[in-house]
Amino acid sequence: MTPPDDLVRAVEAVLFAAEAPLTVDAIRAHVGADPRPALARLQADYAGRGVQLVRRGDRWLFQTAADLAHLLRRTSEERRSLSRAAVETLAIIAYHEPVTRAEIEAIRGVQISRGTLDVLLEAGWIRPAGRREVPGRPLTYATTPGFLTHFGLASRRDLPGIDDLRAAGLLDPVDLSSERLEKPGDSA
Amino acid sequence: MTPPDDLVRAVEAVLFAAEAPLTVDAIRAHVGADPRPALARLQADYAGRGVQLVRRGDRWLFQTAADLAHLLRRTSEERRSLSRAAVETLAIIAYHEPVTRAEIEAIRGVQISRGTLDVLLEAGWIRPAGRREVPGRPLTYATTPGFLTHFGLASRRDLPGIDDLRAAGLLDPVDLSSERLEKPGDSA
Amino acid sequence: MAEPEQLTLDLDGWEGPLDLLLNLARSQKVDLRRISILALVEQYLAFVARAAALRLELAADYLVMAAWLAYLKSALLLPREAEPDPDPELLALQLQLRLERLDAMREAGARLVARDRLGRDVFPRGMPEGLRADRRADWQVGLYQLIAAYGEVSVRTCPVFHVVADRQVMTLEAALARVSTLLGVTLDWRALDQFLPPSAGALRRSAVASSFLAALELARQGRVELRQAGPFAPLYLRRPA
Numbered sequence: 320m321t322p323p324d325d326l327v328r329a330v331e332a333v334l335f336a337a338e339a340p341l342t343v344d345a346i347r348a349h350v351g352a353d354p355r356p357a358l359a360r361l362q363a364d365y366a367g368r369g370v371q372l373v374r375r376g377d378r379w380l381f382q383t384a385a386d387l388a389h390l391l392r393r394t395s396e397e398r399r400s401l402s403r404a405a406v407e408t409l410a411i412i413a414y415h416e417p418v419t420r421a422e423i424e425a426i427r428g429v430q431i432s433r434g435t436l437d438v439l440l441e442a443g444w445i446r447p448a449g450r451r452e453v454p455g456r457p458l459t460y461a462t463t464p465g466f467l468t469h470f471g472l473a474s475r476r477d478l479p480g481i482d483d484l485r486a487a488g489l490l491d492p493v494d495l496s497s498e499r500l501e502k503p504g505d506s507a
Numbered sequence: 508m509t510p511p512d513d514l515v516r517a518v519e520a521v522l523f524a525a526e527a528p529l530t531v532d533a534i535r536a537h538v539g540a541d542p543r544p545a546l547a548r549l550q551a552d553y554a555g556r557g558v559q560l561v562r563r564g565d566r567w568l569f570q571t572a573a574d575l576a577h578l579l580r581r582t583s584e585e586r587r588s589l590s591r592a593a594v595e596t597l598a599i600i601a602y603h604e605p606v607t608r609a610e611i612e613a614i615r616g617v618q619i620s621r622g623t624l625d626v627l628l629e630a631g632w633i634r635p636a637g638r639r640e641v642p643g644r645p646l647t648y649a650t651t652p653g654f655l656t657h658f659g660l661a662s663r664r665d666l667p668g669i670d671d672l673r674a675a676g677l678l679d680p681v682d683l684s685s686e687r688l689e690k691p692g693d694s695a
Numbered sequence: 696m697a698e699p700e701q702l703t704l705d706l707d708g709w710e711g712p713l714d715l716l717l718n719l720a721r722s723q724k725v726d727l728r729r730i731s732i733l734a735l736v737e738q739y740l741a742f743v744a745r746a747a748a749l750r751l752e753l754a755a756d757y758l759v760m761a762a763w764l765a766y767l768k769s770a771l772l773l774p775r776e777a778e779p780d781p782d783p784e785l786l787a788l789q790l791q792l793r794l795e796r797l798d799a800m801r802e803a804g805a806r807l808v809a810r811d812r813l814g815r816d817v818f819p820r821g822m823p824e825g826l827r828a829d830r831r832a833d834w835q836v837g838l839y840q841l842i843a844a845y846g847e848v849s850v851r852t853c854p855v856f857h858v859v860a861d862r863q864v865m866t867l868e869a870a871l872a873r874v875s876t877l878l879g880v881t882l883d884w885r886a887l888d889q890f891l892p893p894s895a896g897a898l899r900r901s902a903v904a905s906s907f908l909a910a911l912e913l914a915r916q917g918r919v920e921l922r923q924a925g926p927f928a929p930l931y932l933r934r935p936a
Contacts, residue, residue: 537826569820570813570818571818576815576817594804594807601807615713616712617713656813658812659811666807668799672803677796
């Protein structure tokens with residue numbers, strides 16, 4: 320390939336920097352000469368490269384080669400841990416579904432922020448599951464098949480029950496504050 | 508010139524499509540392989556063309572060749588030119604970084620007026636670069652990758668005349684006690 | 696008045712005394728390392744004197760610099776003391792270094808802005824397709840965390856029963872009945888403790904509190920008169936005459 324002459328270089332730079340496809344006249348206004356021979360030369364130079372010189376109607380532009388479009392988009396996986404509020408909310412939905420936001424809050428004893436449900440929805444673990452026919456018709460939430468897959472469950476029935484949790488020591492209030500002095504049953 | 512292989516085409520397309528200069532890692536994330544051999548090959552391919560592949564800091568970008576500036580300058584968007592104070596402040600930060608506001612003021616012999624650092628921060632050329640562990644813990648400033656890109660520097664070592672200035676001792680750390688020069692009462 | 700204004704504008708052109716000094720030094724047309732500090736000081740002092748003669752308001756830092764330079768000048772001219780402190784030669788050298796340093800940065804800034812600048816002289820691609828990176832979160836949460844969280848929620852929110860075991864109290868109703876009944880027995884003032892049932896310990900404390908409240912309630916209804924000599928003195932009750 321012979322080195323490009325000044326006109327070819329000029330047309331190349333003008334088209335590269337242009338913010339919209341340019342007509343031959345517009346290119347000529349920049350470079351001060353008929354750009355058509357240079358356009359033909361550039362088209363040949365870029366043939367087979369990752370960038371192509373193409374004509375759309377009567378306008379010219381550089382664009383990336385169509386077969387490489389997939390490279391311009393990529394998905395990256397980010398390891399992130401779920402907030403405590405989100406884990407608790409997910410657990411409550413899994414154990415009580417279908418359940419409304421107000422019911423989740425009543426069970427947690429704390430309000431849940433808008434973002435918490437969004438995170439779970441985006442993760443694909445919960446879904447809106449219709450409205451409850453009570454005043455205000457609140458939306459209910461339930462888990463998805465994706466939830467079962469992620470947590471390796473065949474069905475929701477595989478979730479350990481309250482008694483299983485107690486047996487496993489998961490109901491021992493080990494890290495709770497001293498304000499809770501008694502558990503039901505202990506004092507009776 | 509041999510036709511470019513797939514990796515070269517891929518790196519070429521990714522850099523053409525990018526809206527900002529890319530690091531080697533960012534390119535690798537898109538093309539799935541070490542792009543460095545391809546970058547070297549592309550730099551050679553584009554040498555002498557109207558478009559160049561350049562490295563700015565650890566980032567790469569295509570840009571138009573400098574000698575074609577006269578064809579491309581956009582008279583419509585006249586850039587607001589920098590004040591003398593802003594230019595000097597930028598030079599001091601670039602050549603002395605990281606540098607505190609007090610050190611900049613000591614070199615210039617005047618206080619920095621309100622807008623000067625703001626203008627440079629807004630342009631994306633400087634950034635806060637941590638605090639100096641001296642009394643008062645003053646904030647330091649340093650330049651950004653955007654500074655290298657805008658001023659066409661491959662690295663800070665390419666700053667005009669930096670080696671000579673260093674050799675002449677003109678980039679030595681600023682002795683803030685020399686401020687006393689202007690206060691005869693203090694030194695007497 | 697036109698002329699002084701002209702000079703005011705001129706003064707505004709300087710960014711402080713160091714800037715002015717550097718410009719005066721440059722007018723000596725020699726390498727900054729070989730300028731005559733004495734000549735420079737003369738020029739500066741002459742400038743300040745001229746501005747003062749024109750009754751221009753000089754910024755304080757110009758005058759401070761003038762004072763310091765006058766001191767430096769006299770120190771440089773006077774015969775050397777045995778141990779001059781600070782050494783005037785050293786001070787002159789420091790001033791020269793400051794001028795050189797500012798000059799170097801001024802020069803560097805000029806060279807910097809004259810470079811081929813992106814967006815002014817060289818251009819990035821005008822219409823980049825753009826790259827997209829879709830971030831997918833890979834949530835790190837397992838079944839154990841899920842059920843443990845449910846356990847915690849259950850523990851935190853299950854109802855807590857608080858049983859008061861065997862505590863003797865005298866209710867307000869009982870106290871009201873007892874005080875009313877006893878008031879009917881006599882017309883004399885009687886201390887509150889004479890209205891209490893025979894008891895000790897916790898029940899007595901409860902009886903005092905309830906009987907006191909009963910006395911207040913009966914007084915409100917006009918069914919008893921109360922008398923107390925002072926704070927914490929015994930409280931006396933009597934049926935109204």
